Amino acid sequence: MRDVKRVTMEDVAREAGVSRALVSIAYRDAAGVSAATRARILAIGERLGYAPDQVAARLAGVGGRTVGVFIQDLHNDVFADVFDGVRAVVEPARKSLVMAVGTLDGRGDAAALDTLRRSRVDVIVGVGLQLPDVAVQAVSRHVPVVAVARDIPSVDAVITDNEAGARAAVEHLAGLGHRRIAFLANPPGDGYGGRGSGYAAAMRAAGLAPRVASSSYLRAQAAIDAAALLDGPEPPTAIFAHNDQAAFGVLDAAHDRGLVPGVDVSVVGYDNSSMSRAPGTALTTVDLHGAELGRAAAELAAERVSRPDAERLTRTSAPTLIVRGTTGPAPS
Incomplete structure (x- = not known):
């Protein structure tokens, strides 16, 4: 196979009749070159097939864009x-x-x-x-x-406003007559407590007892944790999951038990990811x-x-x- 010579910055500079430094400045869109000269250099580079090394250009620039x-x-x-x-x-x-x-x-x-x-x-x-x-x-x-x-x-x-999103989810489920609504919670950590606090506040406002099960961001682990809820005493009739990935885990657990989502158990996610919108999934979710x-x-x-x-x-x-x-x- 014939080797194809890679066009370099030096080739562009030679063709344009300018220094390599000026070509570098033009491609970094930095000060020091006129608009007309920059346009001519870029046009020559495109004609020659020059592909600038964007990483090198960033590192060469001061305060890269x-x-x-x-x-x-x-x-x-x-x-x-x-x-x-x-x-x-x-x-x-x-x-x-x-x-x-x-x-x-x-x-x-x-x-x-x-x-x-x-x-x-x-x-x-x-x-x-x-x-x-x-x-x-x-x-x-x-x-x-x-x-x-x-x-x-x-x-x-x-x-x-994660608290508002969680409240909307709980109010929707309570309005459908659900009384045993569990929350499949995200791992504890700074900055992500709004969905949990919004869930708890909405449950208390509806006169319901909060029921929280900690889980992870892994769909497989969410399925395990949802299974424990569904197999336990007084299983929830609805589960609000901290995100769509966890909600898919709940759906996996429901499927394994022959439960029909929206009929035997209701499931709400959070994110409105593209998978939640897919035919056959049609996940009720909170769109952030x-x-x-x-x-x-x-x-x-x-x-x-x-x-x-x-x-x-x-x-x-x-x-x-x-x-x-x-x-x-x-x-x-």
Whole structure:
């Protein structure tokens, strides 16, 4: 097979009759080159088939125009929705995105954030961070952080009203006549207690006794924990899960027991992920509007970079209950 010569920055500089440094400045969109010269250099590069090394360009620049995105898990569709929202704002602004992925148990958060910090990003959008508040605050002292769907004191954040979302879920189930409504709770940690407190408040307001079972972010573990509820004494007629992944685990456990969702047991998730909307699933869930959160986070990130000394920046979003086929009247 014939080797194909890779076009280099030197080739572009030679063809344009300028220095390599000027080509580098043009591709980094930095000061020091006129708009006309930059356009001519980029046109020559495109004609020659030059593919710039974006990582090298970022590292060569001072205060590179980059946004880092931390995502807890690539298997959760709602995180992809948030990322799409971030990208919809960042890419038209001709900024670069660098992504790092954590782990479901939170043990990979610190390493992933450190990867972004060492990549010299200007700001980090954190989606699903499980580190304690103090740890995220420590990172933000080196690189600004915008937390998504988590309220961390002194850290910029796009905050969704999780308590309101949980109340809507419980009120929907109680309105269908359910009295034994269990909450499959997320792992305990800073910043994610709103769904649990909203559930408990709504249950008490309806004159019902809260029933909380701790679980994890793993669908398989959620299925095990839901099975314990369904097999126990006075099994719940409805289960509100802390997110859609956990709700799918509840559906798995119900299927294994021959229970029909929306008839024998009602199930509500949280996120409105793409899987929840799939035919055959039709999960009743709380929509936290992931893409909108991502767009808002990217806008806050840009504002933070342009106003580094500004007071804490926040935006608040309201979730929406989406009623589908996994909820129905309480069985008689």
